Amino acid sequence: MSTVIEESVPGAGPGAGGVPLQLSNIRKQFGGVVAIERFDLELRAGEIVALVGDNGAGKSTLVKIISGVYQPSEGELRMHGRPVSFRDASDARRQGVEVVYQDLALVDSQPVYMNMFLGRELTRGPLRLLDRRRMARETQELVDRLDVRIPSAKATIRELSGGQRQAVAICRATHWASSLVLMDEPTAALGVAETAKVEELIMRLRERGAAVLVVSHNLDQVFRIADRVTVLRRGRHIGTRDIAATTRNEIVSMITGA
Amino acid sequence: MTQADAALKARSGPRLRGFNWREYVVYIGFVVVFLFFAVTQGANGFLTTTNLTNIVIQTAPITVMAVGLVFVLSAGEIDLSIGSVVALSALIAAVTLRATDNMLYGAAAGLGAGALVGLVNGLFVTLVRLPSFLVTLATMGAVAGLAREVTGLQSVPVANDAFLSLFGQGDVFGIPGLVVWSIAAVVVGYVVLRQTRYGAHTLAVGDNIGAARVSGIKVARVKIMVLMGSAMCAALAGLLYAGRLQGARYTLGEADLMTVIAAVIVGGTSLFGGKGSIVGALLGSLLMGMLNNGLILAGLSVSQQMMARGAIILIAVSLSLREKRS
Numbered sequence: 359m360s361t362v363i364e365e366s367v368p369g370a371g372p373g374a375g376g377v378p379l380q381l382s383n384i385r386k387q388f389g390g391v392v393a394i395e396r397f398d399l400e401l402r403a404g405e406i407v408a409l410v411g412d413n414g415a416g417k418s419t420l421v422k423i424i425s426g427v428y429q430p431s432e433g434e435l436r437m438h439g440r441p442v443s444f445r446d447a448s449d450a451r452r453q454g455v456e457v458v459y460q461d462l463a464l465v466d467s468q469p470v471y472m473n474m475f476l477g478r479e480l481t482r483g484p485l486r487l488l489d490r491r492r493m494a495r496e497t498q499e500l501v502d503r504l505d506v507r508i509p510s511a512k513a514t515i516r517e518l519s520g521g522q523r524q525a526v527a528i529c530r531a532t533h534w535a536s537s538l539v540l541m542d543e544p545t546a547a548l549g550v551a552e553t554a555k556v557e558e559l560i561m562r563l564r565e566r567g568a569a570v571l572v573v574s575h576n577l578d579q580v581f582r583i584a585d586r587v588t589v590l591r592r593g594r595h596i597g598t599r600d601i602a603a604t605t606r607n608e609i610v611s612m613i614t615g616a
Numbered sequence: 617m618t619q620a621d622a623a624l625k626a627r628s629g630p631r632l633r634g635f636n637w638r639e640y641v642v643y644i645g646f647v648v649v650f651l652f653f654a655v656t657q658g659a660n661g662f663l664t665t666t667n668l669t670n671i672v673i674q675t676a677p678i679t680v681m682a683v684g685l686v687f688v689l690s691a692g693e694i695d696l697s698i699g700s701v702v703a704l705s706a707l708i709a710a711v712t713l714r715a716t717d718n719m720l721y722g723a724a725a726g727l728g729a730g731a732l733v734g735l736v737n738g739l740f741v742t743l744v745r746l747p748s749f750l751v752t753l754a755t756m757g758a759v760a761g762l763a764r765e766v767t768g769l770q771s772v773p774v775a776n777d778a779f780l781s782l783f784g785q786g787d788v789f790g791i792p793g794l795v796v797w798s799i800a801a802v803v804v805g806y807v808v809l810r811q812t813r814y815g816a817h818t819l820a821v822g823d824n825i826g827a828a829r830v831s832g833i834k835v836a837r838v839k840i841m842v843l844m845g846s847a848m849c850a851a852l853a854g855l856l857y858a859g860r861l862q863g864a865r866y867t868l869g870e871a872d873l874m875t876v877i878a879a880v881i882v883g884g885t886s887l888f889g890g891k892g893s894i895v896g897a898l899l900g901s902l903l904m905g906m907l908n909n910g911l912i913l914a915g916l917s918v919s920q921q922m923m924a925r926g927a928i929i930l931i932a933v934s935l936s937l938r939e940k941r942s
C-alpha cells in the first residue's frame with residue numbers, strides 16, 4: 359500500500375500524482391488588511407507558471423504561504439493530491455517545497471558547498487564530523503553539470519557576483535527539489551547575461567519534471583520561459599492564461615485593471 | 617579521483633585577491649609585542665622559560681573563556697556575564713568543597729551554576745526575544761551580586777587536594793595542568809566550530825539568521841547552546857582560578873570581560889556574527905597575557921597598566937575590526 363503511494367507521488371502521470379501543488383480558495387489577512395482575497399491555482403509537473411502583478415499585489419505573500427512562512431487565513435493546499443499544512447519554512451522544505459528567496463538566503467561567509475548543504479550537512483564517522491570533501495565534490499559536480507560559472511565550489515559566497523549568488527541559490531533548489539520550486543523575482547537584480555543563465559537553469563528544472571512558480575515583473579521574461587501566467591491585482595486573483603493563447607496587452611490590462 | 621575532484625583541485629589554488637592583512641593582525645601583533653618585550657624587558661627576565669610558561673598558565677582562564685565567547689559572537693550574540701560567572705562558580709565550588717570535601721561535587725556545583733546562568737541568558741534571548749546585550753548585562757550585575765551574597769564577601773579557601781591538582785597545580789607528563797586545560801579547550805572548540813553541524817549552524821545563525829531559519833536550523837536552540845557553552849566555559853575558568861589560587865573570592869574574573877572580548881576580536885572573530893576563529897582567540901589570549909606580564913615587568917603601576925592595556929586593546933581592535941565598514 360505505502361509503496362504504491364510512494365511510487366505514484368513523484369510521477370508526472372495523470373491524476374493527482376501529476377499535480378505537485380494545488381491551491382484552493384487561499385485567503386490571507388494581516389490584521390484588517392486583506393493581502394490575498396481568494397486564490398486558486400494548480401501547478402502541474404514539468405511546467406513553469408509565472409505569477410505577475412504590481413507592487414503590493416500579494417505575490418510574495420502567496421509565495422510565503424506556499425513555503426510555510428505564513429499560514430493561510432483560509433483555504434487549502436494540496437501536494438500530489440494530499441492536503442498539507444506547514445508549521446514553518448523548514449517544515450515546508452521537509453515536505454518537498456524548495457524556495458529561491460527574493461533576498462537570497464545564502465550564508466555569506468561560508469563556501470558554496472556549505473550553502474548547498476545548509477541545514478542538511480553531510481557527516482561521517484562515529485563523531486559525525488562534517489564531510490567537507492564529499493559536500494565540496496558533490497557541489498562541484500552539480501555546478502559543472504549545470505554549467506554554472508563560479509570559481510570553485512569552495513569559493514566563499516562573499517566573493518561571488520550577484521548573478522553567481524543567484525545561480526548558487528537556484529542550484530541548491532535544483533539539487534534538493536523533489537517536485538516543486540518557488541522563485542520570488544530570481545532575476546530582479548541581474549544583468550542580461552546572468553538573467554539568461556538563470557532562465558536556462560529554470561528551464562532545466564522544468565525538463566526534470568519539476569513544477570516551477572516564478573514571480574516576475576519582467577513580461578518579456580514571462581513570455582520567454584513560462585507555460586502559463588497568473589495575475590494578482592491588489593490581492594484579487596484576476597485569472598490564469600496559457601502563454602500560447604494570450605498577448606502582452608491582455609496581461610498588462612489584467613495587471614493594471616485598465 | 618573523479619572529474620569533479622580534479623576540477624576542485626585545479627580551481628581552489630591560492631587566492632590572488634591580495635593579502636588581507638587584517639586576518640593576520642593577531643599574528644603580527646603577537647610577534648610585534650613579543651619582540652618588543654623581548655628587547656625591552658629581556659633583562660628583566662621576560663624571555664626565561666619560567667616567565668613564558670607563567671604567561672601561558674596565567675592566561676588559561678582567559679583562553680577557556682575566549683573559546684566559549686567565539687561561539688557566542690559567531691552566532692551574532694554577546695555574553696557580558698562571563699566575568700561574574702567566574703566568581704560565582706569559583707565560590708560555589710569552594711563552598712561545596714568545604715562542605716563535602718568531594719572534588720566531583722565541587723566541580724559539578726561550579727559548572728552547574730554556570731550552566732544555569734547560561735540557560736537563563738538563553739531563555740531570555742530566545743523566548744522573551746531580548747537582545748543578548750541587555751540580558752547578559754543584567755545577569756552580569758545579578759550574578760555579581762549573587763557571588764557577593766553567597767559568602768557575604770568572604771573569601772573561601774580550597775584545600776581539597778584532588779581539586780587543586782586537577783584544576784590548578786597538577787601536571788600531565790610534565791606539562792602544567794592549566795596549559796593542558798587551555799590546549800583541551802582550544803582543540804575541542806576548534807573541532808566543534810569547524811567540523812560539526814552544530815558549529816556550521818552557529819556560524820549560519822550569526823551570518824544570516826533568515827537563511828538559517830528557512831534551512832531548518834533550530835535557531836533558538838543554537839542561541840541557547842552558545843550562551844550555555846560560554847557560561848560553562850566561564851564556570852570552568854572559575855574552577856581554574858580557584859585551583860591555582862587555592863581559594864575563591866568574589867573579585868575573581870572581575871577584570872576579565874574586557875580582556876576576553878579583546879582577545880576574541882583581535883583573534884579575527886567578527887563582532888557581527890558569522891565568522892569565528894578559535895586559533896585566533898588562543899593567540900589573542902596569549903597576546904593579552906603577554907601584555908599583562910610585560911607591563912608588570914616594565915614596572916608600571918596598576919593604574920598605568922590599566923590605561924596602557926586599554927589603549928593597546930583599542931588600537932588592536934580597530935586594526936582588526938574593519939570588515940563591515942568597507
Ligand SMILES: Nc1ncnc2c1ncn2[C@@H]1O[C@H](COP(=O)(O)OP(=O)(O)OP(=O)(O)O)[C@@H](O)[C@H]1O
Nearest residue numbers: 388391392393411412413414415416417418419420
Ligand atoms: N507581514 C505583513 N503584515 C502586514 N501587511 C503585510 C505583510 N506582508 C505583506 N503585507 C501587505 O500585503 C500586501 C502584499 O504584499 P506583497 O509583499 O505580497 O506584495 P508583492 O506583490 O510581493 O509586491 P512587490 O512586487 O513589491 O514585491 C501589501 O499591501 C503589503 O503591505
Ligand SMILES: [Mg+2]
Nearest residue numbers: 417418419460
Ligand atoms: Mg514581492
